[in-house]
Amino acid sequence: MSKREKPPKEKKPTRTYQFRLYPTHKQERTLEAWLVLCCEVYNAALDERKSAYRIAGGSLSYEDQCAELPGCKEVRPDLALVPSQVLQDVVKRVDLAFAAFFQRVEEGKKPGFPRFKSRFRYHSLTFKQCGNSFKIHTQGRKNRGMLELAKLGQVKMVLHRPITGTPKTAIVKRTPTGKWFVNITVERSPKQTQESHMSPSEKEVGIDVGLKTFAYLSTAEEIANPRFFREDEARLARAQRKLSKAAKGSKEREKKRKIVARTHERIANRRKNFIEQEVCKLVARFGFIAVEALVVRNMVKNPRLAKSIADASWSQFFMRLLATAEEAGRQVVKVNPAYTSQTCSACGRRQPMPLSVRVYECPQCGLVIHRDHNGSLNILANARQACGRAGRVIPEAPGL
Ligand SMILES: [Zn+2]
Incomplete structure (x- = not known):
């Protein structure tokens, strides 16, 4: 039951590319629904671990919890709509949160327990195994690409640069302003790494x-120093003041929230x-x-x-x-x-x-x-x- 000791894998150099995605309205609704479901699974898995820890003082492993997923799908058929590997990764995230928690306990610190996530703060889906849960299609024309996701189909992707290496994982994420991106991590051979090197410089x-x-x-x-950050920050402060004045649950508030999110995004981009x-x-x-x-x-x-x-x-x-x-x-x-x-x-x-x-x-x-x-x-x-x-x-x- 306890974690099996795995031999340390030799780590190949990796690199992560980020590409913009343009899902159709229908695809977007599906992805949104998946995020909500994954968030639910995250919180349920976390809850189960907390109970196991508090009541029995024991711990559940990643494997234990993954083994429960098929049973969950029988009770909640909508879970079956989400690709299995994506759900497994949700359990993995809980596992990592706990591993980090125990690590800090071991170091003699007093860490906070891993926390439940609000569905507003859950915004990414991890697809593992290229060729299985996701595929990348490049098209002849410049920049055009498609990201094929299991149980969803092909999503338009802007390949603003070519990918070199073997794709390993794809993390699809939504920004607070509702844009979609994918982070594709690739592994590279020493030769591919060599090829990306610049000509040597003595400087x-x-x-x-x-x-x-x-x-x-x-x-x-x-x-x-780019002083425009200052201007942006003043703008952000204004937007946040307006947001705090808007009545909770009102349409006005939702609008103001979007403005704050857009300002944050703009600052980060600049x-x-x-x-x-x-x-x-x-x-x-x-x-x-x-x-x-x-x-x-x-x-x-x-x-x-x-x-x-x-x-x-x-x-x-x-x-x-x-x-x-x-x-x-x-x-x-x-x-x-x-x-x-x-x-x-x-x-x-x-x-x-x-x-x-x-x-x-x-x-x-x-x-x-x-x-x-x-x-x-x-x-x-x-x-x-x-x-x-x-x-x-x-x-x-x-x-x-
Ligand atoms: Zn001197």
Whole structure:
């Protein structure tokens, strides 16, 4: 009954593509119905586990609960309309939620019990096994594709880029504004991975993320902070105020809720586009990229800085940078952020650097340099050292 020990599978490199889906009205109604049913199954499976844990102190396994699904379908024939693998994945999600819970208990933390999901917060369906519960059809014409889903049929899909690799899972999801997307995860062979690599580049860069500017490069270039996030946030605050004033359950409220959701989506999209563009530019130019290993979560606790940090979305930036660099065969090195702003990048002397001081002036060697530029040079130097590339970089700062 307990979890069987499986030999660790060798992990092949994966990649996830996201494509927009355009289901017909009828398909959309079916997908919506599936989401409601899956949410019900999720909550039922969670409830059963909670009872088992609280009453008997025991635990049910994924296999135990999957074995109950056919019986459930007899009692609730509408469940049979949902592909079996999709339902099994719902049980898997409960299993993962519990595994994470027990993990935290083991670590001596006091985690909250896994929670029931509202049907408004349940918005994705997982299809496993390509060729069985889903298929991908590419058509001759550019961008046209079809995603074939078990028990649903073919859904229009915009293939804005070709898929390379072997598709493993497809997660169909609905955004709060009612758009549909699919995330297709593929596995790649070493050869396919190799093919996606860019031609090698000897160029190196250190990147210092800041508050006044989004990032500063050791090449003395600046990536400006996208201030449009601020404007969007003001718009969001307005929309949220209006929503809170609308009477509960009214049509007006539903309208306002949609406006809030659209604003959220817009902010997320603009942020994503901005980050995507900057990351692509960096990866195309540099073969060796040094960044700080930032603990963003700690920094956000400081309420004054929080807004700007959230604005700048560094963690998203680093995640995209790592993924894109790996895909392109570029090296990204994370360095300890300690003293990167206090150390003189030319002579190594340290001095306190409060956030308000924007220019680094070294009394020992006379270096005068933009604070973040100095940081980026230190980050690059530390990364080089960590990788056995010797030598400090000589700063080419204006005003030297
Ligand atoms: Zn100095």
